[in-house]
Amino acid sequence: MPPRNHVAERLRELLSDEQVAPGDRLPPERELATQLGVSRSSLREGLRRLSDLGIIESRQGSGTYRAPLDLGDLFEVRQRLEPLAARLAAERRDDHDLRRLDESLAEMRAALPDAQLFGAADVRAHATIVDASASVPLRVLFAAIADLLSHSRTTTSTDAALRVRALEEMTAIVAAIRAHDGTAAELAMHGHLEHVGATLTAAPR
């Protein structure tokens, strides 16, 4: 059971854990492979994924480097796509989706006291909405940027009051999805992201 094919995710964890700052060079492929306990081909598979997502860049003969990341641009993309996801989710959701959304809300509520846990639950809730949108392009795009979001998110939910508001807003979004009200869901998500964005620009980094 050790191998596990989530090489890309393990690599992202490795990048996130402050091990490698943007612009830094990663260890050589052969070294990383032994470090993660997989073959070099499997490792390269994971590296290729991150490379396609613009997270790292490889230069033959030189090495593999972590690319600088602009969270601002990423958030703007989110602000455009997530309201669409909410609208499609409201239009297409089935009972199973609804159940998962309720579970996500419960998870967020239970995690209210803990900023870290709450952030993770929040990310999962947003992912659930994207799933419910049943849009292949949206799912693909969000899978691509999910891990990057988790960072900006956990940093924003350090304030307990913000977490309470986020939970309220998310509850409203789910209510709109339950009611098959696409427009309301889109608007609610739009407002939610405006708030999150405001706190982001207020306290950068």
Added chain:
Amino acid sequence: MPPRNHVAERLRELLSDEQVAPGDRLPPERELATQLGVSRSSLREGLRRLSDLGIIESRQGSGTYRAPLDLGDLFEVRQRLEPLAARLAAERRDDHDLRRLDESLAEMRAALPDAQLFGAADVRAHATIVDASASVPLRVLFAAIADLLSHSRTTTSTDAALRVRALEEMTAIVAAIRAHDGTAAELAMHGHLEHVGATLTAAPR
């Protein structure tokens, strides 16, 4: 010169050329590799890319299948992201971007009589705008869906009158970008895509 690492692109061509319809199974990896004249590892690299983009799906023991494609969902994503790209391009463009945009317009004008050529030029023009946006996430996302767009696009520009209008609208967008007017560029792109979308739904497939 034979190998060439654009395996993913060659695979997409192979898929596009009516060789493999959505839902169909691709040839086995070993066969495809010899057919394209690359090793199986390089081929798998390309397959992995398409798989990450949701274009194909692999099932161990069974085979690799071309995924069904919902152009509607893809177009909705475009409608959200391209206006953002236009706005950012207007805000951030430099002289070099402007030169490339003018070249794209000229290319479209020259290709007006030919639907196929015009479609290709149109795709390149949109890609140029995304480049000028200087947004890493946008560039990555559009690279992911660029080839899919090319299809819906060439089919929409069969009507000469539509091509003329598309050129006019694109000219207006570039003018807004030249004037550093982000709002105007966003609006113009939004309207342009509304028109394209209308003709799409009017004459599906």
Added chain:
DNA sequence: GACTCCAGATTGGTCAGACCATTATGGTCG
């Protein structure tokens, strides 16, 4: 004839090792 079940073949997933192409490094020479 229809059904179940199983062995073999097919196919994607992974691994190991080697070689090639490009870049970086450090020493040598003028």
Added chain:
DNA sequence: CGACCATAATGGTCTGACCAATCTGGAGTC
């Protein structure tokens, strides 16, 4: 001190093998 070049380091590719999941077709049973 600077230019140059052999060497090492590193990503890119190839080959062949084996593993794991799945499919296929025939034997056997009812």
